[in-house]
Amino acid sequence: MTTNADLTERRIAAIPSALSRHLDVFIARAENAELWDIEGNRYIDFASGIAVTNTGHRHPKVIERVRRQLDCVTHTSFQTTPYADYVTVCERLNDLVPGDFPKKTYLVSTGAEAIENAVKIARAATGRQAFVAFGGAFHGRTLMATTLTGKSVPYKHGFGPLVPDVWHVPYPVAYRGLSSADALAALETLFRTELHPSRVAGIVVEPVQGEGGFNPAPADFLQALRRICDEHGILLIVDEIQTGFARTGRMFAIEHAGIAADLMTLAKGLGGGFPIAAVTGRADVMEKVPPGGIGGTFAGNPLSCAAALAVLDVIAEEKLVERAAVIGERLSATLGQWQRSNAFACIGDVRGLGSMVAFELVHDRDPGRPWPELTKRLTQIAAGRGLVLLSCGVYGNVIRVLAPLTISDALLDEGLSVLRQSLEAALKEMEPV
Incomplete structure (x- = not known):
């Protein structure tokens, strides 16, 4: 054996x-x-x-939905020969993600890929290049995601040079003596001394830091970020890759703060064990990218889309x-x-x-x-x-x-x-x- x-x-x-x-x-x-x-x-x-x-592992409804899909089609690549479940997944995410405005969704395969695409979309929509992220953040291991990540070892050390024009400020962690006011003061100082807000395309934030230590962002901090972004024409990009799909007692963690993101990255719990991720955002922002600017061979694979639809049903039904x-x-x-x-x-x-x-x-x-x-x-x-x-x-x-x-x-x-x-x-x- x-x-x-x-x-x-x-x-x-x-x-x-x-x-x-x-x-x-x-x-x-x-x-x-x-x-x-x-x-x-x-x-x-x-x-x-x-x-x-x-x-749960191998939820019966997820397994049954994927088995049915196996008898139909396993791959075509959506941008060449599309299929209905991709559209349905996007429609359901557009309805579920917070925000009283029209939304559109694009499917990818991993959380890091969602982050990379959110950055591209933000740059295309704003015409700006810079991003602000937070100490202790984790957004993935691809080059831009690694740059946005706020932990040196093992994620960044030895992999430089990283992407320019990414800036980090402290994240509020009460146990470490860092309040919302402290973090916001650091952001204000950054804007006054190093980075004019007119150059910032997006602020990228986890409503609960995952790899950083399960640090929940106070509601007043997230609400303040929303106001700052609105004031300066910056896109608020909320990373719900680990927090999404019922994990925090709401469908999405930012619902606890009563705000909406301009762009939201999603993954992990969406597929119930099958690889699928997404960027959901304001329709007017998503439409700033020209045709062909986003895409991927396996993005929104039919089996993963089938699993995602079953997962969303199970979350609601149970x-x-x-x-x-x-x-x-x-x-x-x-x-x-x-x-x-x-x-x-x-x-x-x-x-x-x-x-x-x-x-x-x-x-x-x-x-x-x-x-x-x-x-x-x-x-x-x-x-x-x-x-x-x-x-x-x-x-x-x-x-x-x-x-x-x-x-x-x-x-x-x-x-x-x-x-x-x-x-x-x-x-x-x-x-x-």
């Missing part, structure tokens, strides 16, 4: 180490919120393929927006209780929005002493006990919980129990001898 160790050796020999190794287990089967590796070991999935399987809020309350209450206990002085902060919840690990409740070693060890111990976790954060010391929104209460509680036991074990290992 092939083992995880066998495949790890083959992976090391065949695949560059630049593709990071989180766990040395190889998944053979998945169902809803559970995974099984090639050796038959079971795992509760608190990662969802990095916020992709919001509707009330996953409401379910995300319930899951989030349960997670926040449990983790908050741990944080307040003497046993877990390592939990410095619990934060999130809806079911996008994380906790930050530090030494003795000190925000200035991140504990990435404990974080890494926790993910390893948890995996050994049957729980898949992901870390994140600028300091690598944040554990993010991204369980499928279809997870049962019983399985969620089982996962939290394993998480607690794993954290206790990791702390015991870290105790000084």
Whole structure:
């Protein structure tokens, strides 16, 4: 029998180490919120393929819709010989994305590709070149997406020169002592000292930073960005790649702030495990790009479009927006209780929005002493006990919980129990001898 160790050796020999190794287990089967590796070991999935399987692994309605599509057509390339589901997906996204104005949508395959196209659209629409993004941001690994990303290692260091005319300002993170006022003051200073706003095509922002540490943007900050963009003719580009499709207790996270974006990038949860992404934006902005200026051979593949339509149906039918809020309350209450206990002085902060919840690990409740070693060890111990976790954060010391929104209460509680036991074990290992 092939083992995880066998495949790890083959992976090391065949695949560059630049593709990071989180766990040395190889998944053979998945169902809803559970995974099984090639050796038959079971795992509760608190990662969802990095916020992709919001509707659970292999949701029956998604699988059935894709199976039907397999019997029809698998590829033609939409811009050469189009098909109906592409149009329907775009229509549904135009209706769902916030904004009381006409919208249009263009489909791509990945989140990074959506970011790249949003930048091109913004430049074409405004005639401007510059962009503002935020420290701690993550927008992808292609060249422009990497430039917009606000974390040096491992995403930017060694890959320069990057794209010019991209500027970063601090993102408000209350736990780090950065308020909305601080971040907005930094943006104002940038405009007064380095970058005139008349040169800015777009401000790119995550309403909850993902890789940056699950930092929710305060509503007043996002509302202020909307006003600033309106004042200076700048496009507000909202990256909902990780936050979208019910994850935060709303269909899209910016709904919590009551604003609309000029352009929104979407991916991950839209396909339920199939690769699909999108840029949805103001129709007048989207129409500024000439024919042929956007496109892609596999963009909006028929199988992925079929999956996306099923995903949108499942979110509505199973009330996953409401379910995300319930899951989030349960997670926040449990983790908050741990944080307040003497046993877990390592939990410095619990934060999130809806079911996008994380906790930050530090030494003795000190925000200035991140504990990435404990974080890494926790993910390893948890995996050994049957729980898949992901870390994140600028300091690598944040554990993010991204369980499928279809997870049962019983399985969620089982996962939290394993998480607690794993954290206790990791702390015991870290105790000084």
